[in-house]
Amino acid sequence: VMGGGRAERHTAPIYVLPNRAWSKAPIARILMRITNTTHYKHNARNKVILKDTKSYSLTFLPLHKYTQTLKNRITHITTILKQNTLTNITLLAYKQGPDKYSGWFRISATKEQYKIVITEFLWDGRIIKYSYTLLKNTTPILRYDNAPHHPQLPTFPHHKHIQDKIKPLTEPTIEAFIKEAKINAS
Template sequence: MLEKSEMVRSYEILDYKEGSDFYFLKIRAELIDGSVLHIREFVSNEEYNYSFQWQRDSELIIRWDNAPHHKDLPTFPHHKHVGSEKNVLPSSEITLEEVLGVISSYIQNP
Protein backbone atom coordinates (compact mmCIF):
# COMPACT_ATOMS: atom_id res chain seq x y z
CA MET A 1 0.00 0.00 0.00
CA LEU A 2 2.78 2.47 0.85
CA GLU A 3 4.52 2.01 -2.49
CA LYS A 4 1.27 2.87 -4.29
CA SER A 5 0.43 5.94 -2.21
CA GLU A 6 1.10 9.31 -3.81
CA MET A 7 1.61 10.71 -0.28
CA VAL A 8 4.66 8.52 0.46
CA ARG A 9 8.07 9.60 -0.84
CA SER A 10 9.96 6.69 0.73
CA TYR A 11 9.67 4.23 3.59
CA GLU A 12 11.83 1.94 5.68
CA ILE A 13 10.72 -1.25 7.42
CA LEU A 14 12.30 -0.98 10.87
CA ASP A 15 10.98 -4.25 12.27
CA TYR A 16 8.90 -7.16 11.04
CA LYS A 17 8.03 -10.35 12.84
CA GLU A 18 5.62 -13.03 11.72
CA GLY A 19 4.32 -16.19 13.34
CA SER A 20 1.66 -18.70 12.46
CA ASP A 21 -1.08 -16.49 13.92
CA PHE A 22 0.38 -12.97 14.17
CA TYR A 23 2.51 -10.29 12.62
CA PHE A 24 4.23 -7.20 13.97
CA LEU A 25 5.24 -4.34 11.71
CA LYS A 26 7.10 -1.11 12.38
CA ILE A 27 7.71 1.35 9.51
CA ARG A 28 8.98 4.90 9.10
CA ALA A 29 7.52 6.62 6.02
CA GLU A 30 8.69 9.97 4.68
CA LEU A 31 5.82 11.86 3.09
CA ILE A 32 5.86 14.20 0.09
CA ASP A 33 5.68 17.33 2.24
CA GLY A 34 8.69 16.31 4.38
CA SER A 35 6.61 15.11 7.32
CA VAL A 36 7.00 11.57 8.68
CA LEU A 37 4.51 8.83 9.50
CA HIS A 38 5.54 6.22 12.08
CA ILE A 39 3.50 3.05 11.65
CA ARG A 40 3.20 0.25 14.20
CA GLU A 41 0.79 -2.66 13.94
CA PHE A 42 0.42 -5.91 15.82
CA VAL A 43 -2.20 -8.23 14.36
CA SER A 44 -3.20 -11.66 15.64
CA ASN A 45 -6.35 -13.76 15.80
CA GLU A 46 -7.20 -12.22 19.18
CA GLU A 47 -5.67 -8.78 19.03
CA TYR A 48 -5.16 -5.70 16.87
CA ASN A 49 -2.91 -2.97 18.26
CA TYR A 50 -1.98 0.05 16.20
CA SER A 51 -0.26 3.39 16.36
CA PHE A 52 0.03 5.79 13.44
CA GLN A 53 2.05 8.85 14.42
CA TRP A 54 2.28 11.72 11.94
CA GLN A 55 4.87 14.35 12.77
CA ARG A 56 7.04 17.08 11.35
CA ASP A 57 10.48 17.94 12.77
CA SER A 58 9.77 15.72 15.82
CA GLU A 59 6.58 17.72 16.55
CA LEU A 60 3.39 15.68 16.80
CA ILE A 61 0.68 16.49 14.26
CA ILE A 62 -1.70 13.58 14.96
CA ARG A 63 -1.28 10.13 16.48
CA TRP A 64 -4.04 7.57 16.23
CA ASP A 65 -3.76 4.58 18.54
CA ASN A 66 -5.66 2.09 20.64
CA ALA A 67 -3.47 1.87 23.73
CA PRO A 68 -5.88 1.00 26.55
CA HIS A 69 -5.87 4.27 28.44
CA HIS A 70 -8.24 7.28 28.30
CA LYS A 71 -11.10 5.08 29.50
CA ASP A 72 -13.37 8.13 29.75
CA LEU A 73 -13.57 8.51 25.96
CA PRO A 74 -16.68 7.12 24.23
CA THR A 75 -14.49 5.43 21.59
CA PHE A 76 -12.21 3.69 24.15
CA PRO A 77 -9.69 2.28 23.46
CA HIS A 78 -9.50 4.11 20.11
CA HIS A 79 -8.37 7.73 20.31
CA LYS A 80 -6.10 10.33 18.73
CA HIS A 81 -3.62 12.88 20.02
CA VAL A 82 -3.82 16.13 18.05
CA GLY A 83 -0.97 18.64 18.25
CA SER A 84 0.26 17.37 21.63
CA GLU A 85 0.25 14.30 23.84
CA LYS A 86 -2.22 16.01 26.18
CA ASN A 87 -4.84 16.88 23.55
CA VAL A 88 -6.63 13.51 23.37
CA LEU A 89 -9.82 13.18 21.32
CA PRO A 90 -12.21 10.34 20.50
CA SER A 91 -11.47 8.44 17.30
CA SER A 92 -12.89 5.37 15.62
CA GLU A 93 -10.70 2.39 14.84
CA ILE A 94 -8.65 3.44 11.82
CA THR A 95 -6.61 1.68 9.15
CA LEU A 96 -3.39 2.75 7.48
CA GLU A 97 -5.33 3.42 4.28
CA GLU A 98 -7.69 5.76 6.15
CA VAL A 99 -4.77 7.52 7.86
CA LEU A 100 -3.16 8.18 4.49
CA GLY A 101 -6.47 9.60 3.28
CA VAL A 102 -6.66 12.00 6.24
CA ILE A 103 -3.05 13.08 5.72
CA SER A 104 -3.68 13.58 2.01
CA SER A 105 -6.58 15.92 2.82
CA TYR A 106 -4.41 17.94 5.22
CA ILE A 107 -1.50 18.20 2.78
CA GLN A 108 -3.65 19.12 -0.23
CA ASN A 109 -5.90 21.52 1.71
CA PRO A 110 -3.80 23.00 4.54
Protein backbone atom coordinates in the same frame (compact mmCIF):
# COMPACT_ATOMS: atom_id res chain seq x y z
CA VAL B 1 -18.81 -27.57 23.76
CA MET B 2 -19.28 -30.68 21.65
CA GLY B 3 -16.48 -32.93 20.47
CA GLY B 4 -16.73 -36.35 18.85
CA GLY B 5 -20.50 -36.43 19.39
CA ARG B 6 -20.37 -36.15 23.18
CA ALA B 7 -20.34 -33.33 25.70
CA GLU B 8 -16.96 -32.32 27.06
CA ARG B 9 -16.20 -30.47 30.27
CA HIS B 10 -15.61 -26.82 29.42
CA THR B 11 -14.70 -24.50 32.27
CA ALA B 12 -13.50 -21.55 30.18
CA PRO B 13 -16.15 -18.88 29.65
CA ILE B 14 -17.43 -18.16 26.16
CA TYR B 15 -17.85 -14.52 25.26
CA VAL B 16 -20.91 -14.09 23.09
CA LEU B 17 -20.71 -11.19 20.67
CA PRO B 18 -23.08 -10.09 17.92
CA ASN B 19 -22.76 -12.76 15.18
CA ARG B 20 -19.70 -14.32 16.86
CA ALA B 21 -18.58 -16.42 19.81
CA TRP B 22 -14.98 -16.42 20.94
CA SER B 23 -13.62 -19.04 23.31
CA LYS B 24 -11.07 -18.27 25.97
CA ALA B 25 -7.54 -17.97 24.58
CA PRO B 26 -4.33 -16.40 25.96
CA ILE B 27 -4.77 -13.34 23.75
CA ALA B 28 -8.33 -12.86 25.03
CA ARG B 29 -7.02 -11.62 28.37
CA ILE B 30 -5.35 -8.69 26.62
CA LEU B 31 -8.40 -7.78 24.57
CA MET B 32 -11.23 -7.97 27.11
CA ARG B 33 -13.21 -4.87 27.94
CA ILE B 34 -16.53 -4.26 29.69
CA THR B 35 -19.59 -4.09 27.42
CA ASN B 36 -23.31 -4.80 27.61
CA THR B 37 -22.74 -8.28 26.15
CA THR B 38 -24.17 -11.17 28.14
CA HIS B 39 -21.59 -13.60 29.57
CA TYR B 40 -22.36 -17.32 29.33
CA LYS B 41 -20.58 -20.32 30.80
CA HIS B 42 -21.07 -23.99 29.89
CA ASN B 43 -21.30 -26.52 32.73
CA ALA B 44 -20.19 -30.17 32.63
CA ARG B 45 -23.50 -31.26 31.04
CA ASN B 46 -23.07 -28.68 28.27
CA LYS B 47 -25.95 -26.54 29.54
CA VAL B 48 -25.55 -22.80 29.27
CA ILE B 49 -25.63 -20.97 32.58
CA LEU B 50 -26.16 -17.19 32.63
CA LYS B 51 -23.24 -15.85 34.65
CA ASP B 52 -23.96 -12.12 34.61
CA THR B 53 -25.12 -9.34 32.32
CA LYS B 54 -22.14 -7.06 32.90
CA SER B 55 -19.55 -8.90 30.87
CA TYR B 56 -16.54 -8.78 28.61
CA SER B 57 -16.06 -8.88 24.88
CA LEU B 58 -13.11 -8.99 22.52
CA THR B 59 -12.23 -5.85 20.60
CA PHE B 60 -10.77 -6.33 17.14
CA LEU B 61 -10.46 -3.98 14.22
CA PRO B 62 -12.39 -4.96 11.07
CA LEU B 63 -10.65 -7.32 8.67
CA HIS B 64 -10.09 -6.63 5.01
CA LYS B 65 -11.85 -8.80 2.43
CA TYR B 66 -8.74 -10.91 1.84
CA THR B 67 -7.01 -13.27 4.26
CA GLN B 68 -4.79 -11.00 6.27
CA THR B 69 -1.39 -12.55 6.67
CA LEU B 70 1.37 -10.38 8.08
CA LYS B 71 2.92 -10.21 4.61
CA ASN B 72 -0.42 -9.18 3.03
CA ARG B 73 -0.88 -6.43 5.62
CA ILE B 74 2.60 -5.00 5.03
CA THR B 75 2.00 -5.08 1.26
CA HIS B 76 -1.40 -3.39 1.69
CA ILE B 77 0.03 -0.55 3.79
CA THR B 78 3.02 -0.07 1.48
CA THR B 79 0.64 0.19 -1.49
CA ILE B 80 -1.45 2.84 0.29
CA LEU B 81 1.67 4.86 1.12
CA LYS B 82 2.87 4.70 -2.50
CA GLN B 83 -0.57 5.74 -3.80
CA ASN B 84 -0.35 8.82 -1.57
CA THR B 85 3.04 9.79 -3.05
CA LEU B 86 5.03 9.09 0.09
CA THR B 87 8.69 8.22 -0.48
CA ASN B 88 11.50 6.45 1.35
CA ILE B 89 9.11 3.72 2.50
CA THR B 90 11.13 1.57 4.89
CA LEU B 91 10.33 -1.54 6.91
CA LEU B 92 12.01 -0.52 10.19
CA ALA B 93 11.17 -3.64 12.21
CA TYR B 94 9.46 -6.96 11.60
CA LYS B 95 8.85 -10.04 13.72
CA GLN B 96 6.89 -13.07 12.56
CA GLY B 97 4.67 -14.66 15.21
CA PRO B 98 3.85 -18.35 15.67
CA ASP B 99 2.08 -18.45 12.29
CA LYS B 100 1.87 -16.36 9.11
CA TYR B 101 -1.16 -14.49 10.50
CA SER B 102 0.59 -13.19 13.62
CA GLY B 103 3.46 -10.83 14.34
CA TRP B 104 4.27 -7.14 14.30
CA PHE B 105 5.94 -4.58 12.08
CA ARG B 106 6.92 -0.92 11.89
CA ILE B 107 7.04 1.03 8.60
CA SER B 108 8.10 4.62 7.98
CA ALA B 109 7.58 6.87 4.97
CA THR B 110 8.38 10.51 4.23
CA LYS B 111 7.13 13.39 2.14
CA GLU B 112 9.07 16.65 2.35
CA GLN B 113 9.37 17.57 6.07
CA TYR B 114 6.66 15.05 7.09
CA LYS B 115 7.19 11.50 8.27
CA ILE B 116 4.62 8.76 8.90
CA VAL B 117 5.40 5.85 11.23
CA ILE B 118 3.03 2.87 11.23
CA THR B 119 3.19 0.09 13.82
CA GLU B 120 0.77 -2.85 13.97
CA PHE B 121 0.57 -6.08 15.95
CA LEU B 122 -1.54 -8.82 14.36
CA TRP B 123 -2.79 -11.98 16.02
CA ASP B 124 -4.64 -14.61 14.01
CA GLY B 125 -4.98 -12.15 11.11
CA ARG B 126 -6.55 -9.38 13.21
CA ILE B 127 -5.03 -6.04 14.14
CA ILE B 128 -5.04 -6.02 17.92
CA LYS B 129 -2.63 -3.16 18.58
CA TYR B 130 -1.72 -0.26 16.34
CA SER B 131 -0.14 3.18 16.27
CA TYR B 132 -0.16 5.49 13.24
CA THR B 133 1.87 8.70 13.71
CA LEU B 134 2.39 11.81 11.56
CA LEU B 135 5.46 13.90 12.43
CA LYS B 136 6.50 17.28 11.08
CA ASN B 137 10.28 17.16 11.38
CA THR B 138 10.34 15.55 14.86
CA THR B 139 7.13 17.08 16.27
CA PRO B 140 4.07 14.80 16.52
CA ILE B 141 1.09 16.31 14.67
CA LEU B 142 -1.38 13.39 14.58
CA ARG B 143 -1.49 9.89 16.07
CA TYR B 144 -4.11 7.14 16.02
CA ASP B 145 -3.70 4.33 18.55
CA ASN B 146 -5.53 1.89 20.77
CA ALA B 147 -3.35 2.05 23.88
CA PRO B 148 -5.73 1.39 26.80
CA HIS B 149 -5.70 4.85 28.36
CA HIS B 150 -8.39 7.58 28.21
CA PRO B 151 -11.27 5.29 29.33
CA GLN B 152 -13.58 8.32 29.46
CA LEU B 153 -13.75 8.42 25.64
CA PRO B 154 -16.78 6.77 24.00
CA THR B 155 -14.51 4.94 21.53
CA PHE B 156 -12.16 3.55 24.21
CA PRO B 157 -9.55 2.16 23.63
CA HIS B 158 -9.41 3.76 20.14
CA HIS B 159 -8.45 7.45 20.20
CA LYS B 160 -6.43 10.04 18.34
CA HIS B 161 -3.93 12.68 19.40
CA ILE B 162 -4.10 15.92 17.44
CA GLN B 163 -1.03 17.76 18.71
CA ASP B 164 -1.77 17.94 22.48
CA LYS B 165 -5.51 17.15 22.30
CA ILE B 166 -7.06 13.69 22.77
CA LYS B 167 -10.21 12.93 20.76
CA PRO B 168 -12.44 9.88 20.14
CA LEU B 169 -11.56 7.79 17.10
CA THR B 170 -14.58 6.38 15.28
CA GLU B 171 -12.75 5.01 12.24
CA PRO B 172 -9.49 3.36 13.38
CA THR B 173 -8.14 2.42 9.95
CA ILE B 174 -4.95 3.21 8.08
CA GLU B 175 -7.06 4.67 5.25
CA ALA B 176 -8.78 7.15 7.60
CA PHE B 177 -5.42 8.05 9.14
CA ILE B 178 -3.82 8.81 5.75
CA LYS B 179 -6.83 10.93 4.77
CA GLU B 180 -6.62 12.95 8.01
CA ALA B 181 -2.82 13.16 7.78
CA LYS B 182 -3.18 14.84 4.36
CA ILE B 183 -5.45 17.49 5.90
CA ASN B 184 -3.12 18.10 8.86
CA ALA B 185 -0.04 18.24 6.62
CA SER B 186 -1.46 20.92 4.34
